[in-house]
Amino acid sequence: MGKLYFKLAKTNLSNNKPFYIPYIISSIITVAMLYMMSFLSDNKGLNKIMGADSLATIFRLGVGIIVIFSYIFLFYTNSFIIKRRKKEIGVYNILGMEKRHLSKVLFVETIYSAIISLVCGIIVGIVFSKFILMVLYGIIGIHKTVEFFVNIHGIILCVVSFGILFLLTFLYNFMQIKLANPIELLRGTNVGEREPKTKIFMTIVGVVCLAIAYYIAITTENPLNVLTLFFVAVLLVIIGTFALFTAGSIALLKLLRNNKKFYYNKRHFMAVSGMLYRMKQNAAGLASICILSTMVLVVISTTVSMYVGIQDELMARYPNDVCVTVDYNSVIDKSSEIEKAIFDEIDSAEVKNKKAFSYLSVFVGQKGDNFTTDKEHLSYQNSYLFYILSKDDFIKRDNSFKDKIGNISKGEAVVVLNKKYDKKDIKIFGKNYKVNKSFEHMEDNDLYMISTLNGLGYIILDNDESVQELYDMQEKMLGKGANYYTNKIRFDFKSGNKKQKAAAYKKIDNAVKKYFKENKNDKKEISSYWVESRQENEQNFYLLYGGLFFLGIFLGTMFLIVTVMIIFYKQITEGYDDRERYQILEKVGMSSREVKDTIKSQIRIVFVLPIFAAAVHVTAAFPMVNRILKMLNLNNEKLFAGCLAATIIVFAVIYYLVFKVTSRAYYKIVK
Incomplete structure (x- = not known):
């Protein structure tokens, strides 16, 4: 009997390749990313670099973010798969398999997915970890031998984190089967076909949340309030986005339906009616795409601008080559x-x-x-x-x-x-x-x-x-x-390279220390003294901002992968749901070209809404993010605006390519 479960599990995974292959590939990528980030945070070579504490902190933050988003992302994609398979599981149930038998098959499928994801992900992470470290060294300007090692802690972290994740996905899938009867399972992909009501209260909540968030972002001037209110604004944007996509999108589609000239058009009829009846589940996906797109744009644009503007930040923090500060009592x-x-x-x-x-x-x-x-x-x-x-x-x-x-x-x-x-x-x-x-x-x-x-x-x-x-x-x-009363002496060097200026700083630092050692009376009067050098601190700036840039690109890539996969699963799932509708339309006289135009109309609506909303979010967030960057010494507003514009353009191109690929896949399924 045990062999039967394994055989059924293999057959099920093989039959559902279009769903499981992207899911497993995504799992492999996230496992590899978690291992590589853990490898960087524990790397012995980085720990020997002066000022590397900030890098370790940044990478530990990255580990936490990757774990959190892995759970959210894989749970989300798993929900698409189990929804798609409900009819298949219902057939097994009707043919005589009990739910306990089905749960064992699902458990074996989960074990297969987990083993493939973890083994392949860890291998990919180990193979590319040295390359990633070389990229990091290049970004932060370190010219040292790259120390390679297999990070046992990273392997344990991946096994434990993703082991728990796959166990939770199995429990979720098991509860989906246990709580449903065979008829519900057979109708699982058609749940939610009733026309949703226009939710006025939720629409108002969404508008109010976004209005408050935008007001906070645009009007908050106090630097310390910016830090505390930023997270409040982010939370309000998330709530407002989900509320508006859930309630506002339904209201918009009903307005389009009431516009007879627009609605009774063969290109728009099926798109509007189909989306309206599935908007409850559609809205969550669109809102998620919008939030993730906003995160990609903000994270990448800010970290790129901070890295590109390192010299501006260094000049803002250390306006002179040398500054001697003495605080007296x-x-x-x-x-x-x-x-x-x-x-x-x-x-x-x-x-x-x-x-x-x-x-x-x-x-x-x-x-x-x-x-x-x-x-x-x-x-x-x-x-x-x-x-x-x-x-x-x-x-x-x-x-x-x-x-x-x-x-x-x-x-x-x-x-x-x-x-x-x-x-x-x-x-x-x-x-x-x-x-x-x-x-x-x-x-x-x-x-x-x-x-x-x-x-x-x-x-x-x-x-x-x-x-x-x-x-x-x-x-x-x-x-x-x-x-305390402060004496300050500052100046620049007329000439010399970085190495020569750093050597001169050493002499100055020793001279100041020697002066206070010899003048004991002054030493009793002073509260503190220190010597700062722009050249001496330049490496620390490259470590900090280079580390943030690396993390931004790393996490931005992860958010982009998550966004693409959510779009993919959403379109593929809806393609299967819409297949019968479009087949009926073809049978009653709609041509293949007209069906394709209808599909394009629907996908355009789906794709334009999230990216448009993300662009609005980013525009509203610009003043607040710019103030946060000023706290990190970046006062070049034009540089940030340019990096943001470039990020939006690159993201829009990638977004368009995803649109083209998913529209083709959607059309093939429907046909």
Whole structure:
């Protein structure tokens, strides 16, 4: 009896090749992708690279995403297959096979699918893992020997994850058989033939959800709110998309049906009527295609733009070749002494754009039109950073303001802010200053800081004594050690390649360390000090953004495969459902050409709706995604827009090719 189950299982899989071959191929690909991502996250060669912690984190995130989407995707495609096979299983049941026998056949089929998927997937993953690592090394600019090994942890992860997945699909299929009687199984592919009702409430829910999501995406300005509200907006878009495709599509099809001129056309009649009666199951597929298409467009465009714009991001984060920062526990300016220590090690004639200045940092909140240091108004969602400094220090920082500021009297302040400030006074730590002048201005050097704040500005006072007064007030209000006074020295090298500049940075770093070691009194006064170099951090940027780019392409490819397979199964399943209808139409006089035109009309409707909705979603999401990219140092909006446009064009071409292939397959089935 046991051999019979295995024989039946083999026969069933062979007879259902059009459904099982794409399913198993998809399973093999997802297993291979999971193994390769696990291989990268555990790779010993990557772990030896400085800054590789960020890469490991990125790849662990990728492992989790692949597992989640594998479950969603394979469950979804499995539901198409079991629906298609219900009639076949019903015949077995009527011919005398009990449900327990059928469940054993299904279990053997699942075992066959699981073994083929896991064995082939792991082999493919092992074979291509070294190639994938070489691609990653090329992206992040690492020139080292690629270390190859068989990742036992990755194999275990694949076996456990997909073993549970195939077990769950078997249980789902078993419940489908157990809860249905033979007649229901025989009619399984025709379930849902009643005309669906127009669901006004669901349509309203969909419109409201999308309207709120679009409003959040377009209007949210606060950087930290962008991060928290982004996921809220994504959830609302998913809910709204499913609601509108489920309810709104039915309303649209009924409107088309009520348009007699459009509906009573041989090209449109069968397409509209057929889709209307199956819209409940159709809508879920269309919504899934729309959401996945949106994910492909957003993930690939953002990661590509971040990778292409690495130099822009590096310049935003490190505007100078070298920056020395010293935080003191009192108002001290040791810039000249630190400069001397630096230029004793390197030739001062070899540097340019040298600036040395000092300032007091103050975080404030906004209360109406005023800024305040009151704790109840000071939060991350409502934060401004003010640099308080003397007129001389500000001119050292930005010489372009030398002739603009003019004279500043005691008790007066000049305000330079990234947005318009038209108030007559400004109050800091209880002390009120009359605004002498105000400027709306922001330097490229401040883009990194402003990306995570509501605003950033400078309060320019007459001299260091006035700055000292505010320092004392801040210390009295917040306590000793809660504030610090910063000396900053930054400059660029006139010449030299990356290697030479990195070597000069090493000398500068050692010179600063040596200075504070020899000047113990200064060491007691300092809160912290550090030296930053653009060249020294360039590799870390390539690791981070290159890793994100690699993950984006990797996951984007997976989402694209999922999208294509959902379209394929959806069209193939509907082809079998529509075959009898079109055969009847041919028998009553419709020509083969007219049938083909009708099929094209239906498939066009099916294909245009998801991609059109995805384009609308991406357009609405652009402002919010752009703000998130600014937090990741990418301020080049044109670059992101260009990458997004290129991604949409490439995706549209692939989408069109899928349309051509599935329309042919659909037509062959119908014929």
